[in-house]
Amino acid sequence: MKEVRFGFIGSGKISHFSAESLLKHEHARLVATQDLNKARADELADKFDITHRYTESSELFARPDIDAVYIAVPNKFHAALAIDAMRAGKHVLLEKPFAMSAAEAEEVIRVSKETGRVFTVGMNQRFNEDSQKIKAIAKTGALGEIYYAKAYWFRREGIPKLGTWFGNKALAGAGAINDIGVHLLDLCLHAMDNFEPVSVFGTTYTKFGNRGLGEGGWGISDATESTFDVDDLASAMIKMRNGATVCLEVSWAAHIADANRMDVELFGTEMGASLYPAKLYKRSDPHNADYQVIENVAAKPALEHCDRFHNFVNHLLHDEPLLVTAQEALVVQKILDAVAESTRTGKSVDL
Numbered sequence: 001m002k003e004v005r006f007g008f009i010g011s012g013k014i015s016h017f018s019a020e021s022l023l024k025h026e027h028a029r030l031v032a033t034q035d036l037n038k039a040r041a042d043e044l045a046d047k048f049d050i051t052h053r054y055t056e057s058s059e060l061f062a063r064p065d066i067d068a069v070y071i072a073v074p075n076k077f078h079a080a081l082a083i084d085a086m087r088a089g090k091h092v093l094l095e096k097p098f099a100m101s102a103a104e105a106e107e108v109i110r111v112s113k114e115t116g117r118v119f120t121v122g123m124n125q126r127f128n129e130d131s132q133k134i135k136a137i138a139k140t141g142a143l144g145e146i147y148y149a150k151a152y153w154f155r156r157e158g159i160p161k162l163g164t165w166f167g168n169k170a171l172a173g174a175g176a177i178n179d180i181g182v183h184l185l186d187l188c189l190h191a192m193d194n195f196e197p198v199s200v201f202g203t204t205y206t207k208f209g210n211r212g213l214g215e216g217g218w219g220i221s222d223a224t225e226s227t228f229d230v231d232d233l234a235s236a237m238i239k240m241r242n243g244a245t246v247c248l249e250v251s252w253a254a255h256i257a258d259a260n261r262m263d264v265e266l267f268g269t270e271m272g273a274s275l276y277p278a279k280l281y282k283r284s285d286p287h288n289a290d291y292q293v294i295e296n297v298a299a300k301p302a303l304e305h306c307d308r309f310h311n312f313v314n315h316l317l318h319d320e321p322l323l324v325t326a327q328e329a330l331v332v333q334k335i336l337d338a339v340a341e342s343t344r345t346g347k348s349v350d351l
Ligand SMILES: NC(=O)c1ccc[n+]([C@@H]2O[C@H](COP(=O)([O-])OP(=O)(O)OC[C@H]3O[C@@H](n4cnc5c(N)ncnc54)[C@H](O)[C@@H]3O)[C@@H](O)[C@H]2O)c1
Pocket: 009, 010, 011, 012, 013, 014, 015, 034, 035, 036, 037, 040, 057, 071, 072, 073, 074, 075, 077, 095, 096, 097, 122, 123, 124, 164, 178, 179, 218, 219, 220, 221
C-alpha cells in the first residue's frame, strides 16, 4: 500500500475536524463520505472536494478502492458499523466511546482478530503534545511510583445541543462520562501506564439537561428528542491492581467557577505532573526549601506528529505502533460499565 484511502461513516460535526486532520497526511486520501442524512454527507464531501457520497454505509463498504473507514456516528451504532466495516475488509478508526458495553467491545475485537483488520479507537487527547511530553517523562520512571491520579473535566454549560442523540441514553449510552470523561480517564491510565483496574465505585447525576439547562451547543444533528436521561455529572474512584487510585470527575453542566476546567494530575513518589498544560512538580533535593514547578517541560513528544490519524495511517503503511490498542480501549469501556453498575447498585464493582 502506498497510500491509505478512507471512507467516512457519519458526516456530523466531528467529521469536519477529522477530515482536516486526516488530509494533513500526505499519504491519506478521503474517497467517500456517508451519513444517514444526505445533506450532511454532501456538505462534508463538497467542503473537501470528494465525489462519492452515500446514505447507506453498505454502499461505501462495498467500494474496493477504500482501505479504511473512520466511524463517527451516535454511540449506539459504533460496534455494529465497525464489525460491518471489518467484515467488508476495511481497517477501522472508531470514535470514542468504544461501544455501549464491554460485551459489544469484545465482539468488535473478536471480529478484528477473525478478519485480520486493524482496529483502534480515536482517543485524541492522548495525542496532544503536552500529553505526549508527560507520557515520555513518565515512561522513563522519573515520576517514581504513580500511586494516585486525578482526571477531571468540568464544564459549566457544555451539554451538546439539547434534544439530540447526545442526551438520549438509548443512543448515547451515557452522557458527560461517555463524551468527555472517557477522554481523560483513558489519558490518565495511558500516562500512568496502568490498565489494570480491580474495582470501581462511581455515581452519576442528571440535574441540568433534564430541566432544559446547561446547553453548550456542540453537534450538528437535528433536535428531535424530548428525552434527556443521561448523566450531566459523574464521579468515580478506580482502584488499580498495584494499589494506585484514580479519581475521575466530569461535568457537562454544574454551578462552578470556571466555564471549562480540565486536567490529569499524576502523583508520583519522586515527582508530580499535570498535563493541561504539561507541568512537573519536584524538589531538587529532599532538604531544599525551594519547591520547583517546571512549566516549560522540555521533553520530546513520544510521537512527533501528535495526531491520531497520522498514527493510524503510519501504522497501516509503515507499522508505526498504534498508540491506542483495542485491549486498552476495552479496559476503559469496562470501567464505564462499572460506573453505571455502581450507580445502579450503590456499591463498588469488582472487575
Ligand atoms: N474525539 C472527539 O473529541 C470527539 C468529539 C466529538 C464527538 N466525538 C464522537 O463522534 C461521534 C459523532 O459525534 P458528532 O459530534 O459528530 O455528532 P453529530 O450529532 O454532530 O453528528 C452525528 C452524525 O451522525 C449521523 N448518523 C446518525 N446515525 C447514523 C448511522 N447509523 N449511520 C450513519 N450516520 C449516522 C447523523 O445524521 C449526524 O450527521 C460520537 O461518537 C461522538 O462521541 C468525538
